[in-house]
Amino acid sequence: MASTIAAPADADDRVSARSIGARLLSRPEIGSLVGAAVILVFFLVTAEPFRDLNNAGTILYQASLIGVMAVPVSLLMIGGEFDLSAGVAVTTGGLTAGIFAYQFSVNVWVGMAVALVLALAIGLFNGWLLMRTGLPSFLVTLGTFFILQGLNVAVTRLTSGAVASNSISDMDGFTSAKALFASEFKLGGLTIKIIVVWWTVFVAIAAWMLLRTKIGNWIFAVGGDAASARAVGVPVKKVKIGLFMTVGFFAWFTGMQLLFVQNGVVQSGEGVGKEFLYIIAAVVGGCLLTGGYGSVVGGAVGALIFGMVQLGVVYAGWNPDWFKAFLGAMLLLATIVNLVVKNKADAR
C-alpha cells in the first residue's frame, strides 16, 4: 500500500532522489506491517486453526470491529487531537436509531437518519468547543464521554423501561438496512462479513484523501503546527471540526453495524473503553500522540494486529487470563519497532 511519490519532472538540486528502499522505510506504517507479519507467523506456528484459510474471515471481522473506527481516529490523531468519546458515541448512534424508530413507529431508515444527524452534531460540538475554548481535546472529549455514557443509560431506561433498546427487527426497512450493514457472503470457503468490505473501502478512501489531496495536507499541517498552518492560510478551525465530525460519521456507521448485527437491540452500557482500543490501533500503526505524523493504513494494520492477537490466543487454546498481558507486550513491541524503523529512516 505504500505509495511512491512521482519524481518531479526536472530534478531540483535541493532534493536528492532517494532509493525505493529508503522511501519505503520512511513510511509511518512500515513498523506495524513488520509487527503484523511477525505476529502472523507466530500464530501460524502455534495455533493450528489459524492455518485454516477459511478462518481468516473471523479474524478480519474481529479486526474490523475496531478497524472501522480506527480510520477516523487515525486521521484525528494526525490532526493532533484525541477523541475519548468515540467508544460510547458508537453506542449512542445505535441506540438513537433503534429508540427513535421504535418510539415513533417510523421506518428504520428514518431512525438511522436521525442518528446520523445526532452523531455529526456530537462531532461538531466536540470540535466547536475545542476551538472555542482552546482546552485540550483530552478534556473536552472526556466531558462528552461522560455525558454520552450517562445519556445512553438514562434515555434508554426512560423510553424502554429497561437497559437495552426495544428490538426493531420486525419494522419496515430493517431487512434492507441489515443487508447493508450486517450481512455476509461466501468467497470460496471464506465467510466475509460486509463490514470488512466497508472497512477496506473506508481505508482506501481515507488513505487516498490523506496522501493525495489538499485536505490531507491540511490535516498534516494542523497536527504538526497549528499556528504555522494558520499563518499559511490553512483553515485550522474547519479542518479540526471536520475531523471530529468524521469521527461522528464513523461512530454512526459502527453503531448501525452494532444495531443490525444484534437483531435490532443495543445494550446501553456498551462501548466504554473502546475509545482506547481505537487510539491503540492508530498508535501501533505509526500515528504519533503529538500529531502531524501517521497513516490510515497503519491504523488498519494496528486493528488487524489487535484482532489477530485477540483471536490467536483463543485459537491456540491458551488460558485467556494471559491475554491482556500478552496484548500489552505485543503493543509495546510494535510501537518500539515503529520507533526504531522511524529513527533509522530519518537518519538516512
Place this chain on the structure above:
Amino acid sequence: MVRWHRKAVVTSAALALVLAAGACSDSGGKQEEQKADAGSGNVATTPRIKVALITHSKAGDTFWDIVRRGAEAAAQKDNIELQYSSDPDGAAQANLVQTAIDSKVDGIAVTLNKPDAMMPNVKKAIAAGIPVTVLNGGLDTWKQSGAIGYFGQDERIAGEATGDKLKQLGAKKVLCIVHEQGNVSLEARCQGIKNKFGVVENLNVDGADQPGTQATITSKLQQDKSVDYLVGLNAGVTLTAVQAAKDAGSSAKIGSFDMSKEMAKAVKDGTVQFAVDQQPYLQGYLAIDAIWLSKTNGNSIGGGEATLTGPSFVEKSNIEAVEKFAAAGTR
C-alpha cells in the same frame, strides 16, 4: 558506582531471604488451604473431546472463576479438553463462538446474557452439528436457539424469592444496588424483589470502582434514613455495602446475591443476613457434563425445560455446611 550498586543489590537480596525465612506465619496463608477435592477420581474412558466454554465475564471475576472451576472439574472427569474464553462485549463474544466453530470443537457451553448478539452464531454452531448448552443467562431465549439444555437461575424467580424473604424478615424499605448499568439479569433481580416486596428503590453504582461504590451507598444512606435493608447483587458489592452502612452510621440490615469466601464469613458472623446462591460451580459443571452425556449416551438433562441451579438461600442456619466449600472457592 556500578560496583557499589551491585553490592547493595546482593546484600538486600540476602537480607530479604533471611527475613522471609525467619518470618513464617503460624496461622493463615497457603498452608491452611484446603485442597478442593475435584477430579482426583478416575477419568472416563470415553474418547477425548474438545469443548469450548464461552462466557461474557470480565477478566478476573470471582463468580466466573467458580463457574470455570465447576466446568474444569467436569472436563477432568469426562476426559474433555476445555477451552475457556470470555468477552463482555456482545459482538466480540459472538465472534468467540465463531472461533470455536472454526476450531472444530465437539461441544460449546455458552452464556446467552446478550441473546440478540449471540443468537446467529449459536444457531450456526448447532447447524454445524456442534451440541450447545446454555448456562447462567438466556432463560427466555435458549430454547429458540436449539441448545440441548439450560443450567442457571431464573433471575426473576430468584428476585421474587428474595422479596418474600425480605417480607418475612420484616424489612420496610429496600435499596437494590445495581453494579452494572445495562445488565438485564441484574434488572430482573430488582424487578423480582419489587414484584413481591413493593417498596424498592434501585441505586446505580459502578461495580468496577469499589471506593466510588462505597461512597455512593454511604451518601444514599445519609440522604434517605428510611432505608432499612440493602441488597447487593454480587458478593463484592455487598461487602462494600456493609462498610458503607458502617460509615453512614446506618442500622440497615444487608442481604446479598451470590457467594464467595468472604461472603461465607460475613454470613457466619452476622454482618450479612443472607446470600442468594445460584451455585455457579454447578452451572459450569452441568453445562460441560451435559455435553458429554449427550455425546456418549444421547442423554439430555431437564426434559426440554431449564434446569434451575438456584435460588438457594445461605443463612446462619446452614452456613456450617457451605462454609468449607466457599473457602475452597467452589461455592
